[in-house]
Amino acid sequence: MIVIDYRDKRPLYEQITEKLSQLIICGALESNSKLPSVRSLAMELSINPNTIQRAYMQLEQDGYIYTVVGRGNYVTDRSEWQKGYQSVARQELEDALIKAKSSGLSLEAVLAMAQSCYAKDNATASPGDPGNLANNAVSPAKEDGQHD
Amino acid sequence: MIVIDYRDKRPLYEQITEKLSQLIICGALESNSKLPSVRSLAMELSINPNTIQRAYMQLEQDGYIYTVVGRGNYVTDRSEWQKGYQSVARQELEDALIKAKSSGLSLEAVLAMAQSCYAKDNATASPGDPGNLANNAVSPAKEDGQHD
DNA sequence: TGAGTGTACTAAGCTACATAATACACTTAG
DNA sequence: CTAAGTGTATTATGTAGCTTAGTACACTCA
Numbered sequence: 001m002i003v004i005d006y007r008d009k010r011p012l013y014e015q016i017t018e019k020l021s022q023l024i025i026c027g028a029l030e031s032n033s034k035l036p037s038v039r040s041l042a043m044e045l046s047i048n049p050n051t052i053q054r055a056y057m058q059l060e061q062d063g064y065i066y067t068v069v070g071r072g073n074y075v076t077d078r079s080e081w082q083k084g085y086q087s088v089a090r091q092e093l094e095d096a097l098i099k100a101k102s103s104g105l106s107l108e109a110v111l112a113m114a115q116s117c118y119a120k121d122n123a124t125a126s127p128g129d130p131g132n133l134a135n136n137a138v139s140p141a142k143e144d145g146q147h148d
Numbered sequence: 149m150i151v152i153d154y155r156d157k158r159p160l161y162e163q164i165t166e167k168l169s170q171l172i173i174c175g176a177l178e179s180n181s182k183l184p185s186v187r188s189l190a191m192e193l194s195i196n197p198n199t200i201q202r203a204y205m206q207l208e209q210d211g212y213i214y215t216v217v218g219r220g221n222y223v224t225d226r227s228e229w230q231k232g233y234q235s236v237a238r239q240e241l242e243d244a245l246i247k248a249k250s251s252g253l254s255l256e257a258v259l260a261m262a263q264s265c266y267a268k269d270n271a272t273a274s275p276g277d278p279g280n281l282a283n284n285a286v287s288p289a290k291e292d293g294q295h296d
Numbered sequence: 297t298g299a300g301t302g303t304a305c306t307a308a309g310c311t312a313c314a315t316a317a318t319a320c321a322c323t324t325a326g
Numbered sequence: 327c328t329a330a331g332t333g334t335a336t337t338a339t340g341t342a343g344c345t346t347a348g349t350a351c352a353c354t355c356a
Contacts, residue, residue, distance in 0.1 A: 070353035218322035
C-alpha cells in the first residue's frame with residue numbers, strides 16, 4: 001500500500017523508494033515476487049512512469065530488487081541486502097546514541113527504551129497481501145488525475 | 149571552525165545551521181556569546197550574506213540563537229532549547245531502535261552498543277574553548293548580556 | 297505478431313538554492 | 327549628531343533538480 005504525500009518536501013521517487021524498501025524489509029513483499037510494472041504503478045499513483053522508473057532504479061542499486069528486461073522487477077532474496085541494511089541500521093543507531101547522550105538522556109533511560117522497543121510487537125507484516133500497492137486517496141489540493 | 153563541504157548535496161544554509169547548532173550543543177559556543185555577523189561570516193566562508201542570514205534565521209527559529217537588531221546574534225541559554233533537543237533525540241533514538249530491530253540486530257547487541265557509547269568520551273567541549281568559527285571574531289570580551 | 301515489459305532520450309515547466317545588488321531601520325562608538 | 331556596523335527585506339538572475347509529456351527501441355512471452 002503506497003500513498004503519496006504531497007506535503008512531504010522530498011522528491012516523489014524518494015518517497016516511493018523508501019516505502020517500497022520498507023515493504024520489502026518488513027516482509028510484506030516476498031522474495032522473488034513481482035513488483036507492479038513501471039507503467040501500471042505510475043497509472044495507479046497518477047504520476048509519471050519516469051518517476052517510478054527512477055525509484056525502481058534506486059531500489060535495484062540498493063539491492064532490494066532485481067530487473068529482468070522485458071519481464072519486470074522482482075524482490076531480491078533477503079540474504080542479498082540483509083548485511084548492508086544491518087550495517088546502515090547499526091550506524092544510525094550509533095549516531096542516535098551519541099545524540100541522546102549529548103542531549104542529557106541517561107544511560108538508564110536509553111536502556112529502558114531499548115528493552116521496551118524489543119518487547120513491543122513492531123509490525124513484521126505477514127506475506128498475505130500482494131495485490132494493490134496504490135491507495136487512491138491522494139488529493140494534492142486538486143482533484144485526482146488532472147495535471148496541466 | 150566551519151568548513152563548507154561542496155560535495156555535500158544539501159543546501160549550504162543547512163550545512164551551516166547544522167554545524168553551528170552542533171557547536172552550540174557541545175558547548176563550544178557559550179551561552180550569550182556573540183556569533184559572527186551575517187556579513188563577516190559570509191566573507192570568511194566566501195559565500196553570500198543571504199545564505200548566512202537564512203542559516204541564522206533557522207537557528208533562531210529552532211531556539212539556538214536569538215537576535216538583537218542592530219547588535220547581532222547571540223547563543224541562547226541552554227535551558228531554552230535543552231528540552232526540545234532532548235525530545236528530538238529521543239524520537240530519533242526510537243526510530244533507530246525500531247530499524248535496528250527490524251534489521252535483525254539482537255537486543256544484547258543494542259544494549260552493548262549503548263553501554264559502549266556512554267562509556268566513551270564523546271566530545272562535550274567545556275566553555276572557554278576557542279570559539280573561532282573561521283579565523284576571527286567571536287569574543288567581544290565585554291558582552292553585558294542585554295537580551296529581551 | 298502483438299501486448300506488455302524495461303530503458304533511453306528530448307523538451308518543457310516548476311521549484312529551490314545561491315548569488316548579486318540595493319535599500320532601510322536599528323545600535324553603538326566617536 | 328555622524329558614521330560604521332548590525333539585522334532585515336526586496337528584486338533580479340543563473341543554476342540545478344524534480345516532474346511531466348511524448349516518443350522510441352529492444353526485449354519477453356502468449
